Amino acid sequence: MDTKTIELNGQPFMLRSWGRPDLPPLLMLHGFPEYGGAWGDLAPHLAARFHCLAPDQRGYGQSWAPDGVGNYALSHLVSDMAALAEQFDAPLCVLGHDWGASVAYGLAMFRPDLVSRLIIANGVHPVPFQRAMAAGGAQSAASQYINALRASDAVVRFSADNFALLEQFFRHGMGVDWLSEDRMQTYRTEWARPGRLQAMLNWYRASPLVVAEPGVPRTDLPELPLDRLMVRCPHLLLWGLEDKALLPESTAGLETFAPDLTRVEIPGTDHWLHHQKPEAVAQAILDWLAT
Template sequence: MDSRFVDLNGRPFFVRTWGSEDNPPLLMLHGFPEYGGAWSDLAPFLADRFYCIAPDQRGYGQSWAPDGVENYTLSHLVADMAALISTLKSPVNVLGHDWGASVAYGLAMFRGQLVDRLIVANGVHPAPFQRALAAGKAQTRASQYINRLRAPDAAAALSEDNFSKLEHFFRHGMGLDWLTEDRMVKYRDEWARPGRLDAMLNWYRASPLVVAKPGKPQTDIPELPINRLQVPCPHLLLWGDEDIALLPESTEGLETFAPNLTRVSIPGTDHWLHHEKPDLVANEIFNWLK
């Protein structure tokens, strides 16, 4: 693994890479509450075939973390990664997990000329996800934490007692044998960088997604335009079926927006499938590319 700072639109971003620059580029986009180093389990399995590029995204790790919720809208996050792609041999393959999947979808939908193939691991397209959040059913109940993370005092609460509440959130209901104490030290170090945790939470605050109350469907949400939110490139959706944060209903109807979609389940995994069974995840990516 190599690492360096790169200048993107005049701002510093920290980037990790694995593999040879002669290989096809694979942009790897992490989610919450991780950082670019979260790909260190999976990238070695992919590095023989890809040049793996894993940035700390805006507000995370060692990258630029501006103040203000307005700096974390999807358009800004996509612009960052579009600038990074401009330094590579494009179009590129893009892999996104969790919030990183939102940026990956944004690139595929709005900067489609930059994306050759899209891979998402337990992440959601905005239209099916908003539909599920508004329905008042299981996904609505599972996503109530979003409102708590949007609270003004969320960073202060989550950082108390050496980030014990954030660690509990991280571990809640998931199979986290991979999350050793040594690894937790690295996560805490990243979360403790000045201003980082509040910046990370600004991703939630800047999102226009509306979370209904359980049992009370929200019916006044405008239908998102299908033609504007199309994924034109080949798309692989990898899924850990034991995920309790993102449920199957969060991807119902995805084929409407991604007509060239392949769905693959990774058995015995949950939201953190890229840590739990990185070898199987890599094999499914290779099989799909064939």
């Protein structure tokens, strides 16, 4: 793995990479509460095929972390990664997990000139996800944690006792045998950088998506420009069925927005499939690319 600081839109970002620079680029976008180093399990299995590029996204790790919720609107997050893609051989293949999937979808939808293929690992397109979260059913119940992360006292609560509550969030209901104490300490180090936890939580606060109370459907939903939310490139959705945060209903109807969609389940995994079975995830990606 190589590391360097690069400039995107005039600001510093940490970038990790695996594989030879003359290979086709693969942009790997992490989610919450991870950082670019979280791809260290998967990237070595793809490095013979790709130059794997894993930035710390805005507000995370060693990258730029501006103050203010407005700085974490999706348009800004997408602009960062568009600037990164333009420094390499675009259009390129983009892989996103969790919140990184939202940015990856944003690139594919709003900068289709930069994305040749889209791979999502347990992440969601905004329209199916919003519909599921607003329905008041199982996904609404599973998404109640979002309200806790948006709360005004979230930084204090989730950082107390050496990030005990954030660690509990990380581990709750998931298969985290991969999360050793040494690795957990690495995450704590990243979370403890000045202003980072506030910035990470601002991703949730800046999102317009609405979470219904269980059993109480919501109809006051944000206006979503459906005609602009199409994924027109080939799209692979990798899924760990044991995910407790994102349920299968959160991807219902995705084919409407991604007509060239391939779904692949990775058995025995949940939200952290890229850590639990990196070889299987890599093989699914390579098999799909070969079709």
